[in-house]
Amino acid sequence: MQQFFAFVQKEVFHILRDYRTLLIIIGIPIVQILRFGFALSNEVKNTKIGILDYSSDYMSRSLVEQIEASQYFEIVEFLESTEAIAATLRKGKTKMVMVIPAHFEDDLLHQNSAQLQLITDGTNPNMATTLINYISAITMEFQGRTLGNNAMPLQIKVTNRMLYNPQLRAEFTFVPGVIALVLMLVCTMMTAVSIVKEKEMGNMETLLVSPMNPLAFIISKAGPYLMLSLLILTVILWLSSALLNVPIRGSLLLIYGVSMIFVLGALGLGLVISTLTDAQQTAMMISLTGLMLPTMMFSGFMFPIESMPVPLQLFSHLIPAKWYFYSIQAVMIKGLGVQHIWKEILILTVFTVVFLTISFKKFKTRLA
Amino acid sequence: MNGQNSIMTEGLTKRFGDFTAVDAISFQVIKGEIFGFLGANGAGKTTAIRMLCGLSIPTEGHATVAGFDVYKSAEQIKRNIGYMSQKFSLYDDLTVWENIQFYAAIYGLDKKAIKLAGDKLLDRLGLRNEINTMVSELPLGWKQKLAFSIAIIHQPEIVFMDEPTGGVDPLTRRQFWLMIYEASAVGITVFVTTHYMDEAEYCDRVAIMVDGKIEALDSPKNLKQQFHSDSMDDVFYQLARKAVRS
Structure with a gap:
């Protein structure tokens, strides 16, 4: 237990002392939300x-x-x-x-x-x-x-009635999108990079030789990033409701619950990536091109999936962020309850279980 | 089992597919001795050390470390060894004290023991005034000493060092070896790989690995006699040039 706390403490020091990265991680969503909020009111x-x-x-x-x-x-x-x-x-x-x-x-x-x-x-x-x-x-x-x-027969022009977002306010799509993207960024990339850093600096060997349990290693590595991402989620939710007047219509508990599942999956993915490479740069590139781009393109918050060719539509099913984005939008904007998004939650859970299982397996076989 | 031996291997082998990285090596390391493990790059030193530390499971053969079997009791072995890699394994963004605290905790020391061992370490190294200094700001020589002291903070039976003096100037290397002697004097077995031949002279006994096999194993003095040369450098050269792979 003491090993675990010492490790978590060390991780927290790493995160806090690398204030540049911390600033970027917390700054990006804030800047995005603010910029969007004000740009929107101007345009x-x-x-x-x-x-x-x-x-x-x-x-x-x-x-x-x-x-x-x-x-x-x-x-x-x-x-x-x-x-x-x-x-x-x-x-x-x-x-x-x-x-x-x-x-x-x-x-x-x-x-x-x-x-x-x-x-x-x-x-x-x-x-x-x-x-x-x-x-x-x-x-x-x-x-x-x-x-x-x-x-009524005197028609000037007929227009669609927009449900949930009659003014077509883009922040309704944007906020859940930013949440999905940032959580993916923090959890996957930061976890991968921080583990690969231990490898690159040679600390990993020493840790593996120590009596520390690999499972404790994984948990204490991922724990602080889990907390960080929940903090960021809170900041985004607060900013968007305080500044952009984006309503949180559904249950806050449900939002955090779904986010936890998504974040755990993202952490698992980060762990898997960390086993693929020994260089921080590579880990970052894999996370960015392999995850950020598909997340942006196929989660549905930038480009409508319905208008994509069928193969790409099928591909989008493999992007966890798509399901997460949909659930958050459903809960936050439409105020739907768990009975409406159980399917998405189930799919996300499957992703999370798969990623975590692979990462544990990879971690163990690395020792052989 | 011989209680006087810290490490004992018998036909220890590691294969990666068709490639035999370590080919049936057998040797004993006596408790408290400084055992040098020499070899060119790719000779199999690191693979051997990894098997002994429980990082890699042998393909064949037997080995006990600190009296524990490498197959069955890897966890017990980990409790009884210290490890220092070429890269020192200190965290640059943690202070001297935080590094000590972290590794001591990882090795399983409790709070009181950490304080005690940490204080002793600081006094011995004369680093008391630097406890709040970031490790990144320490000179290389100090980092190396700190890393070594941390590797033995839990008073392990054996300390493994994988090329601990790479990239360090000769003077610092000498000072570092004084620390190794101190550790050996209090009964810690030192297992060190190196490719500096002057360091080989400091060891009680050395094993020279060529192509995964141990080609020679004796005290530096005896080896020099055996190969009719006046330096370990020459002994090593005579053996290493037979290498097929490198």
Whole structure:
């Protein structure tokens, strides 16, 4: 027991004294969350748009007023002609031009259908989509308000109703994504690197020759990183709810529970990687390219898995972060309970058991 | 079993596939002696030492270390040996005292024993003023002495050293050997591998390994006589040039 505590204490010293790494590990998620939080409020709030209104009737003007009244858009220009659109967008400040055709009010009231044209700067496709969705939402609302609900046949434009995230707030995807990524980074890479460091510096041999139990070695190596990752999880959750107003709708206990399973698996993976190489650099490269990239690409938080080719979709099933990301999003954002994510929890548990088993086995055979 | 022997091997062999790294070596190390293990790189020194320390399971043969069988009682062996590698195995980002504390605990000393042994160690090395110094800031010679002292902090029966003086200047090496003599004087058996031939002269007896086999084993004096030369360097050269692999 005393060996164990001495080892944990040593690990904690390593972590605390390497303050640069510590700063990066805790700093990255904080910076990401802050940056995202503020960048979001600058970009999608008060986005500059232009209006080209051929109707200039009562309906069109009230629509424009309503758009201006929203916090999302700022109308900076009223254009005169179609030719001016391209010039305005090319300057880059104005992200979208809304064209209201002539006879907007007439069309809407008498033909039950009117059209709006949105010309968007597509250089940032994500933002363009977001802007279009915002405008659609405002138009819907405008419709409901001016014409009343019984005027439903009078359609301006139909838009999807977004469940859970009606404003399409990206931090709802982003926060669980950052959590998955950072936990993967801390647990897998840090564990792998710290063990390989012992090998590289020659301490490993001495430890193996000592009466210390290899199992105690593994546990005391992984323990501090487990604590560190739970601390980081807490920081991210707190920051995102305090600063970004991302709700934590589900059970906090469930979030931590699922995270523990995921983190243990990541630690196991780190241990497995540490048995593959004797150089810190290599361990880092394996962790980064072998884990970080697939985690980013196939967990579904950056690129929708549904739109990938089938082989890649199948491949994504092998990425633990995908299941973790889904569970966290389900619990945090949708407020779902354990009965809705038991399948994901089960899959994560299988991953964790497999990784830990392999790492124990590898550790033992290394002695032979 | 002979109670006077710290290490006893009989036909100890280690094969990796077709490659025989250690080929049926047999020798005894007497309690308290300084036993040198010489050989060119790749001669099988490290593999042999690893088997004796319980890090590697022999393919064939018998061996007992501190009276314990390497197959059955690897855990008992670990309790009774100290180990110092070429790289010293100290943690650069821990202080002198933290290193002492950590390894003493790993070797199974309790709090009181750690304090006692640690204090004694510091006084002997004259490092009392440096207890809060990071090991990274110590000169190489001090690190080496500290590493050796830590390797024997639990008063093991045998201490294994795998090229402990690599990359150290001659003066420091000499001082280091004085420490080895001290340890040997209090009854600790010293098993040391080296490829410095002047160090071989310091040993009570040396074994010279060539291609996984022990080609010669005797005191430096007898070996020199046997090979009609006036230095261990020459003895080693005569044997080592027969090597097929290197």
